[in-house]
Amino acid sequence: MQSRNFPFFFIFRVMAKFETLYCIMVIAVGVLFLVEVGFAEEHGDHDAHRMHSTSSLNVMLHTEPQTVQAGTSATLTFHLTDAKGEPVTDLMVHHGRVLHVLIVSEDLRIIGHIHPEDFESRDIMMELEGMYTVHFTFPAAGKYILAVDVMTADAEFAKSLYVEVAGDEKLADAVQDFRREKVVFGYTDEGGDRYTKAVSLTDGEGASTYQAKMEAPDRIKAGEMVHITYHFSQDGKPLTDLVPFLDAPMHFAIVSTRFDGVLHTHGTVPGSEDASKMVKKDPHAGHKRKKAPVAGHQHQGITPEKFGPTVMLMTTFPEAGVYRIFGQLKHADQILWPSFMVKVEK
Numbered sequence: 001m002q003s004r005n006f007p008f009f010f011i012f013r014v015m016a017k018f019e020t021l022y023c024i025m026v027i028a029v030g031v032l033f034l035v036e037v038g039f040a041e042e043h044g045d046h047d048a049h050r051m052h053s054t055s056s057l058n059v060m061l062h063t064e065p066q067t068v069q070a071g072t073s074a075t076l077t078f079h080l081t082d083a084k085g086e087p088v089t090d091l092m093v094h095h096g097r098v099l100h101v102l103i104v105s106e107d108l109r110i111i112g113h114i115h116p117e118d119f120e121s122r123d124i125m126m127e128l129e130g131m132y133t134v135h136f137t138f139p140a141a142g143k144y145i146l147a148v149d150v151m152t153a154d155a156e157f158a159k160s161l162y163v164e165v166a167g168d169e170k171l172a173d174a175v176q177d178f179r180r181e182k183v184v185f186g187y188t189d190e191g192g193d194r195y196t197k198a199v200s201l202t203d204g205e206g207a208s209t210y211q212a213k214m215e216a217p218d219r220i221k222a223g224e225m226v227h228i229t230y231h232f233s234q235d236g237k238p239l240t241d242l243v244p245f246l247d248a249p250m251h252f253a254i255v256s257t258r259f260d261g262v263l264h265t266h267g268t269v270p271g272s273e274d275a276s277k278m279v280k281k282d283p284h285a286g287h288k289r290k291k292a293p294v295a296g297h298q299h300q301g302i303t304p305e306k307f308g309p310t311v312m313l314m315t316t317f318p319e320a321g322v323y324r325i326f327g328q329l330k331h332a333d334q335i336l337w338p339s340f341m342v343k344v345e346k
Contacts, residue, residue: 056083059148059159070141070167076101078148080130087130092151095266096193096246099132100149102253102262106142107171108324109201111253111337118194138163139198142171145255147262160261172202174257176322178341181213186334193246193330199337210234210331212338220344222320228313230267230327230338238309245330249303250311253326256319267311267329269304317344 057080064075078099080088091098103112114134116122123133138144148159185206187195215229230250232239245251250267317323327338 057088057150057152057157057159058082058085059161061146061161061163063163068138068163068165070138070165070169073135073137075133075135076146076163077126077131077133080132080150087128088150088152089128089130090152092153094151094156095248095251098127098150100264101134101136102147102149102264103136103138103198104145104147104253104255104262104326105140105171106144106259107174108255108257108259109172109174110139110144110198111201111326111339112136112196112198113251113253113328114196115194118190118196135196137198138165138167139200140169140171141165141167143259145259145262147253147264149264158262158264176257176341178343180215180340181211182338182340184210184212184336184338186210186331186336189330189333189335195335201337201339208234208334210239210336211236212327212336214325214338214340216340216342220317220342222317222344222346225314225316228315228325228342229270230311230313232309232311232329232331232336232338234331239331240308241306241331242308242311243306243330243332244303245328245335247303249307250313250327250329252313252315252328254315254317255324255326257322257324258319263315265313265315267313267327269307270310270312317342320344320346 060079060081062077062079064077065072068074078101080091082088097115097117099116101112101114103114104110114136116127116132116134119133119135121133121135123131126133142165144163144165146161146163148157148161150157185204186208187197187199188207190196211233213231213233215231217226220226232242242249248266249269252263252265252267254263254265255261311329313325322341322343324339324341327336327340329336329338
């Protein structure tokens with residue numbers, strides 16, 4: 001009798017165990033569902049905030065030391081916030097960097113082009129709070145403009161701030177120079193398209209020398225697109241092996257003697273797809289989006305691996321006046337900084 005009833009007790013015990021396991025699974029699935037819903041809502045809120053936050057951009061500058069001294073390295077921290085005061089952290093990688101800082105002296109003789117990625121002291125945790133840091137040594141006392149160039153998924157932003165630098169050695173008086181052919185110096189790349197020092201147009205301290213020629217229309221009018229062509233050579237031979245610098249054939253910082261802003265733009269290689277798009281006034285010319293890497297998105301130009309000796313600048317000057325066009329391009333491991341001035345009529 002006992003032996004005949006044993007299977008029923010066994011079956012009952014097995015069913016009881018399955019019932020218990022079933023209850024546990026139901027509870028676990030319910031908990032996971034609630035967690036997933038909460039995560040989805042939080043993630044959705046984050047996306048909605050991100051789209052809203054990048055509709056505008058505010059930039060505040062903090063310097064260390066507070067009074068910047070000429071000849072001494074200064075830490076420059078840019079705090080990026082949106083219209084609600086929330087940190088902006090969803091910057092895209094464009095032209096090889098998340099944030100570009102162009103630095104120009106009031107006499108239009110000193111230029112710098114630096115980025116947070118250029119320094120080993122880069123602090124990712126600070127960047128998660130919308131604070132991006134660079135380091136720079138201002139060579140002379142006076143006023144400098146700092147132009148910040150960033151891109152989010154929604155828009156591209158350019159903001160300008162000013163720094164007064166103290167010190168005994170002062171900036172020189174501004175001089176107008178409309179020559180169209182010049183000797184320009186090359187400065188050795190610090191690695192990975194980096195050059196973190198200030199470049200003076202008059203110090204002649206480069207590691208190499210080149211010849212640059214600029215061709216521009218005799219009359220340039222404000223508000224009208226102008227084509228400016230650069231030709232580069234060394235020892236009398238055209239340079240046909242120029243290489244991309246920060247995902248572009250050439251970078252430009254255009255500043256007027258009014259010292260009221262910096263236009264950061266890029267050159268194209270004549271006959272390339274970029275140049276054709278620029279001629280058609282495509283606002284996205286010279287750029288293409290690639291698959292997003294692990295951190296951020298890539299935003300870069302279509303630049304041949306080797307090109308030269310000609311690079312073209314197509315731009316529009318907003319107002320009449322005198323402008324200095326600072327250039328930056330690369331040959332082998334040398335970074336060149338050609339600089340020319342133009343007059344713009346009404």
